């Protein structure tokens with residue numbers, strides 16, 4: 034007979050039977066204590082429920098004759114599964130074959146096990162043969178002893194919800210009271226629930242740690258392994274992949290891309306990813322050096338090479354020895370210097386200005402340009418042989434338009450950088466981030482970085498919404514076309530003695546002119562300086578004087 038009894042009113046049991054197979058002298062109380070002691074020892078040894086629960090079922094059988102014990106636990110509900118469709122399966126068992134355990138799957142409400150799952154109440158079947166609801170699904174009748182077999186099933190609860198069933202068979206007629214079994218099984222079911230709850234907590238904690246770990250790994254990835262390059266767009270990762278493939282070789286890398294796409298950061302990444310990472314990285318902006326100074330800047334000079342050369346000086350190439358030299362805007366290199374550069378690249382030697390001695394240098398060249406060098410070659414402005422030499426490994430850097438997915442990450446990166454620099458606490462609202470993402474960014478990352486810096490300094494509220502952002506967004510007016518990439522360097526700076534610049538008043542340009550030049554060139558200081566006929570250094574000095582930097 035099947036009975037679903039509330040926890041504190043177990044079904045009354047028949048008196049012990051004479052045909053009890055147990056030894057009359059069995060001290061059940063001692064057996065129970067032994068079982069509890071062993072189970073507690075197991076818990077102390079391992080909190081892994083799989084191990085403890087299986088051993089618990091084993092001890093139930095060995096010490097108390099509660100056979101074919103099993104834990105039937107709720108299966109993960111797939112989204113949209115209704116209550117009635119939920120299932121539970123045998124997860125831990127003792128005395129069942131693998132096939133029997135595999136058959137033990139029950140829907141909520143199905144058979145005795147399903148009813149315990151659905152009601153949360155214990156069930157005692159005094160005689161499985163007399164109970165129409167008994168399914169014999171897991172263990173066929175033929176596999177059970179021929180005597181009258183009882184079945185006990187108790188709910189396992191976690192946080193007040195039924196998550197499974199602890200069940201077993203026993204010969205009904207034994208010396209030992211069924212009520213005693215029920216009382217003990219209750220304790221074991223409670224313990225099982227606590228172990229499962231603990232397992233859930235550990236799994237949740239582990240999930241949180243894994244997520245945190247992933248976030249930290251991501252930060253590390255972004256911060257160091259990926260050389261400070263923010264972004265995960267396929268276009269950026271493709272360029273980065275190409276970079277990493279060639280970084281170990283000594284070949285010259287030519288970085289191609291619009292202004293502000295991160296060519297300098299990439300050049301540093303080539304250096305950092307190579308075996309030269311502990312050696313110098315020297316950056317030379319070719320557009321900031323007047324023609325007359327190129328040779329002495331790049332290759333150095335000997336004492337007395339020109340008026341004012343009172344001591345010898347090593348040029349950038351020598352200073353970059355064993356490391357990497359980054360020639361930015363290489364399209365600006367005058368033809369005469371192109372030949373000298375080619376010779377140094379081919380022969381690995383240089384001669385200082387005013388000297389005769391050949392100096393050996395081991396330098397890896399990374400060059401960058403936003404010009405179409407092939408066209409320059411056709412137009413006669415760039416040496417073909419140097420072009421071929423430089424173009425061994427061209428890497429094209431995507432514009433920000435081509436990797437809008439990165440705009441958010443970049444914007445947040447710049448916000449945090451500017452907040453730190455200016456001790457502010459400005460944040461971007463989701464609609465502001467969406468607005469930034471929708472913009473075309475003709476000035477690329479530099480333009481985005483500059484906008485965020487202005488915003489952090491000037492925003493009225495700490496949370497910047499799309500509406501508040503609007504006044505900072507570049508207008509058509511700001512988008513005066515940048516100076517043509519092939520514009521000649523303005524004929525400012527006639528050099529005395531070929532190498533010493535003329536004096537130019539430090540107040541030669543007012544703040545507004547400097548700011549306008551910067552705006553016209555999307556914050557690119559080299560180009561802004563160039564457009565005013567200043568060197569980068571002169572421009573920087575004037576910016577500082579005008580309080581703009």
Ligand SMILES: Nc1ncnc2c1ncn2[C@@H]1O[C@H](COP(=O)(O)OP(=O)(O)OP(=O)(O)O)[C@@H](O)[C@H]1O
Nearest residue numbers: 261262263291292293294295296297298478479557
């Ligand atoms: N992927 C990136 N992650 C973070 N910051 C970036 C990234 N790319 C560029 N930047 C930042 O954007 C600004 C412009 O980058 P960079 O100076 O390297 O551009 P560029 O292509 O060399 O420009 P130009 O050709 O005008 O010299 C810099 O402040 C740089 O730190």
